[in-house]
Amino acid sequence: MRVAIIGAGVIGLSTALCIHEQYHGLVPSLEMEVYADRFTPHTTSDGAAGLWQPYLKTFDYLLGHLDSAAAKEMGLFLISGYNLFTQPVPDPSWKNIVLGFRNLTPKELELFPGYSYGWFNTALMLELLGLAWLQESGDPRGQRRRVCPAHRAASLSPQVFAQGADVVINCTGVRAGELQPDPELQPGRGQIIKVLAPWVKHFIITHDIKSGIYNSPYVIPGEFTVLGGIYQHGNWNEENSAQDHKTVWENCCRLLPTLQKAKIVQEWSGLRPARPCVRLERETLRHGHSQAEVIHNYGHGGFGITIHWGCAMAAARLFGTILQEKKLASPPQPRL
Amino acid sequence: MAAPKVAVVGAGVVGLSTALCIAETCPSGSVTVLSDQFSPDTTSDAAAGILIPHTYPGTPIHVQKQWFKETFTYLFAISNSAEASEAGIHLVSGWQVFKNSPKEELPFWSDIVLGFRLMSKAELQKFPQHQFGQAFTTLKCDCPPYLLWLEKRLKAAGVQIYTRKVADLWELHSEYNVVVNCTGIGARQLVGDEKLFPVRGQVLKVHAPWVKNFIRDGDGLTYIYPGIHRVTLGGTREKDNWSLAPDPGTTKDIFDRCCSLEPSLRGAQDIKVKVGLRPSRQHVRLQREVLSQGGVKLPVIHNYGHGAGGFSVHRGTAKEAARLVGECIAALQGSSSRAKL
Numbered sequence: 001m002r003v004a005i006i007g008a009g010v011i012g013l014s015t016a017l018c019i020h021e022q023y024h025g026l027v028p029s030l031e032m033e034v035y036a037d038r039f040t041p042h043t044t045s046d047g048a049a050g051l052w053q054p055y056l057k058t059f060d061y062l063l064g065h066l067d068s069a070a071a072k073e074m075g076l077f078l079i080s081g082y083n084l085f086t087q088p089v090p091d092p093s094w095k096n097i098v099l100g101f102r103n104l105t106p107k108e109l110e111l112f113p114g115y116s117y118g119w120f121n122t123a124l125m126l127e128l129l130g131l132a133w134l135q136e137s138g139d140p141r142g143q144r145r146r147v148c149p150a151h152r153a154a155s156l157s158p159q160v161f162a163q164g165a166d167v168v169i170n171c172t173g174v175r176a177g178e179l180q181p182d183p184e185l186q187p188g189r190g191q192i193i194k195v196l197a198p199w200v201k202h203f204i205i206t207h208d209i210k211s212g213i214y215n216s217p218y219v220i221p222g223e224f225t226v227l228g229g230i231y232q233h234g235n236w237n238e239e240n241s242a243q244d245h246k247t248v249w250e251n252c253c254r255l256l257p258t259l260q261k262a263k264i265v266q267e268w269s270g271l272r273p274a275r276p277c278v279r280l281e282r283e284t285l286r287h288g289h290s291q292a293e294v295i296h297n298y299g300h301g302g303f304g305i306t307i308h309w310g311c312a313m314a315a316a317r318l319f320g321t322i323l324q325e326k327k328l329a330s331p332p333q334p335r336l
Numbered sequence: 337m338a339a340p341k342v343a344v345v346g347a348g349v350v351g352l353s354t355a356l357c358i359a360e361t362c363p364s365g366s367v368t369v370l371s372d373q374f375s376p377d378t379t380s381d382a383a384a385g386i387l388i389p390h391t392y393p394g395t396p397i398h399v400q401k402q403w404f405k406e407t408f409t410y411l412f413a414i415s416n417s418a419e420a421s422e423a424g425i426h427l428v429s430g431w432q433v434f435k436n437s438p439k440e441e442l443p444f445w446s447d448i449v450l451g452f453r454l455m456s457k458a459e460l461q462k463f464p465q466h467q468f469g470q471a472f473t474t475l476k477c478d479c480p481p482y483l484l485w486l487e488k489r490l491k492a493a494g495v496q497i498y499t500r501k502v503a504d505l506w507e508l509h510s511e512y513n514v515v516v517n518c519t520g521i522g523a524r525q526l527v528g529d530e531k532l533f534p535v536r537g538q539v540l541k542v543h544a545p546w547v548k549n550f551i552r553d554g555d556g557l558t559y560i561y562p563g564i565h566r567v568t569l570g571g572t573r574e575k576d577n578w579s580l581a582p583d584p585g586t587t588k589d590i591f592d593r594c595c596s597l598e599p600s601l602r603g604a605q606d607i608k609v610k611v612g613l614r615p616s617r618q619h620v621r622l623q624r625e626v627l628s629q630g631g632v633k634l635p636v637i638h639n640y641g642h643g644a645g646g647f648s649v650h651r652g653t654a655k656e657a658a659r660l661v662g663e664c665i666a667a668l669q670g671s672s673s674r675a676k677l
Contacts, residue, residue: 077546077548077600079549080429100455100459108450120451198564201427201429202427202429258418258420261420
């Protein structure tokens with residue numbers, strides 16, 4: 001049973017890991033290969049700040065790893081911080097999933113002129129750090145990784161089918177449209193500034209209903225502190241823009257004056273794989289007499305890290321269904 | 337009388353902040369700081385500098401609360417300014433957890449720190465050995481940065497700073513009009529105060545930048561305080577132990593206790609050990625005394641004995657000491673003008 005995963009961002013790697021964990025014991029012949037033209041630190045995931053504002057399964061999975069020795073390698077840790085609003089908003093659906101959710105007190109709001117309402121909670125950070133860990137983990141005997149930096153898979157069918165893959169997992173993120181056209185998938189361009197500001201121990205995320213999500217300044221500490229607040233729908237430009245730099249720097253320094261003394265370490269632009277909803281489904285592709293099963297897992301927008309494990313598990317469930325069908329459909333046959 | 341000359345003896349957090357308050361409130365005077373030790377060798381440098389008050393049995397609670405409030409307000413303003421990183425002051429959130437219910441559910445300082453509330457059962461799951469907890473956000477003063485920043489402010493205010501071992505406060509009477517005694521544990525010998533005793537604390541300062549929240553066991557013995565560059569792990573409270581030498585067995589014990597509160601600390605790197613002698617007393621000695629020999633008088637303001645709570649109340653006690661210095665100066669100027677008649 002040969003499985004090809006296309007894409008080595010957080011979605012590709014976690015899906016590969018999840019399928020391997022669940023099935024390598026059941027399917028001794030399971031062979032997995034990861035194909036990608038970009039690996040960490042050059043994926044979209046690498047630019048992500050990595051903050052987890054919750055979704056169910058991923059939170060439980062990550063929380064379970066928090067106390068382990070692996071936490072440091074994963075770049076996994078707890079962090080507290082602020083969500084700020086210019087007007088009262090209803091509590092989020094995830095208020096009981098995170099730790100210690102509460103509204104901000106008047107004294108706390110004094111720290112953030114211009115914002116009149118907010119939340120405080122403790123969340124999980126998965127800094128991508130985690131990506132290198134994902135890449136290294138997994139049973140070395142059962143899982144091979146094919147580093148194909150020169151290959152851009154021009155389309156889903158010829159390359160991977162020629163290799164004899166039975167199942168293809170499509171985790172190609174923002175460029176999924178190159179393998180199979182998808183007009184619903186658009187880049188949501190972001191630009192960030194990474195600074196050295198180790199005295200900042202809290203995340204700060206502002207929300208502006210008018211400007212839309214991710215277009216309002218945010219500060220997320222990690223190994224470095226990430227300053228952001230750009231979201232440009234449909235913009236494919238991966239070059240840094242001086243105007244966007246100015247916007248991010250000025251807005252974040254206004255939000256947190258202590259940042260004025262922070263040393264800038266890196267600028268980065270990335271394309272969030274934005275879609276009205278994540279494409280997480282099966283598709284059967286036929287080529288001549290053979291067919292391959294495809295599981296799509298892309299279009300996670302600005303919250304890929306947040307939901308990666310839940311999606312990986314959903315993809316693994318789809319994989320399990322494929323396994324069952326193959327057993328039911330026919331006994332093992334010699335490969336053509 | 338010429339500009340009154342004030343000597344502040346001691347250059348820990350209490351000495352430097354007191355000197356700064358005096359310079360700010362008594363502009364007519366000239367202030368000099370004298371000390372045999374400076375950062376990074378003061379007791380303050382061993383401390384984590386977290387603003388969680390220690391309760392002094394001998395001081396009225398409303399006074400302690402006032403001191404803490406003044407200190408918190410002062411540092412809070414700096415923490416949100418461009419100077420914060422240089423001054424070493426930053427906000428930090430976390431948890432104080434208890435194995436047994438604390439004596440009081442709400443400590444006197446609960447409405448001064450930010451966002452104080454009791455922890456929920458879900459939050460306490462992170463601490464399986466603890467039954468009860470409090471979550472809040474407070475401030476931390478990192479040393480040496482905070483002391484170095486105070487020194488910089490002092491120099492900008494025209495305060496002279498000299499390295500000098502003062503063996504007897506009286507030796508200053510010919511050069512200074514008022515002496516302020518901020519010698520911490522040194523006061524035991526300097527003024528013979530037998531009510532002052534050391535409570536030895538050993539700490540580890542480690543590299544573990546992923547730890548962003550503080551954790552303190554309510555018994556005060558085990559704590560994890562993340563600073564700008566290092567995390568302080570503690571500690572011990574050894575009454576009447578004068579040894580400044582780090583103890584390796586204690587180091588291992590502190591590390592193990594902290595790892596049981598925060599297992600990821602097993603990955604901490606570059607462990608440095610520090611020891612400080614908390615200058616402990618039933619209550620802070622904050623009062624005026626007039627030394628006199630052969631008709632010559634020397635007013636002394638004592639400001640020492642802050643024990644485990646120095647950082648938490650330093651600005652409040654510095655302001656009170658400065659007020660007492662102002663009174664002394666006024667009295668001296670009053671009597672000198674009477675002498676002119």
